[in-house]
Amino acid sequence: NAGVTQTPKFQVLKTGQSMTLQCAQDMNHNSMYWYRQDPGMGLRLIYYSASEGTTDKGEVPNGYNVSRLNKREFSLRLESAAPSQTSVYFCASNGGNPGETQYFGPGTRLLVL
């Protein structure tokens, strides 16, 4: 099993460009999450999907959209990238039951110039 995979690993964008970060999991998990991690800081939740077809905002949703394409895939879209969105983005998943461990992908490093 690959676990949680993310593409791309690294991306450079110009201000105003758009892009979609892809995340997939092969653990048959119900819940999936997108976080951002800024230098020297912890993770902040951007969006969350409890199950296929549902999404919910986290702490820092502004400037992002998400799609839970199916049970396996959860994508994050930046419609008009800004330098403030330079960060490392992590996708995670779990079964969705209280207190379950989250399993993390390797991250996508995004630089917005």
Place this chain on the structure above:
Amino acid sequence: SQQGEEDPQALSIQEGENATMNCSYKTSINNLQWYRQNSGRGLVHLILIRSNEREKHSGRLRVTLDTSKKSSSLLITASRAADTASYFCATDPIYNFNKFYFGSGTKLNVKP
């Protein structure tokens, strides 16, 4: 913000010493988890402690939870150079089912 705060922000010790890091949070929780992050990598789950538990052990890890003080500590005994990483606590607030809030992390450096 519901995020926890970790203390200290950075910790440098010699191999074989114990490392203690603390986490404080703001709201009532279902559980608290500790994660480890090696430089440039994703987070890896270490241990979970439920709100009705006070202490939990896993190998060289010992976690305590004091819900009255809204704080937790992670103790790594007999540290090794391979323990060098950042450590984060994550809380699962009662009112916000299965949405996790991460602390700012403690960066641990274990010198060989």
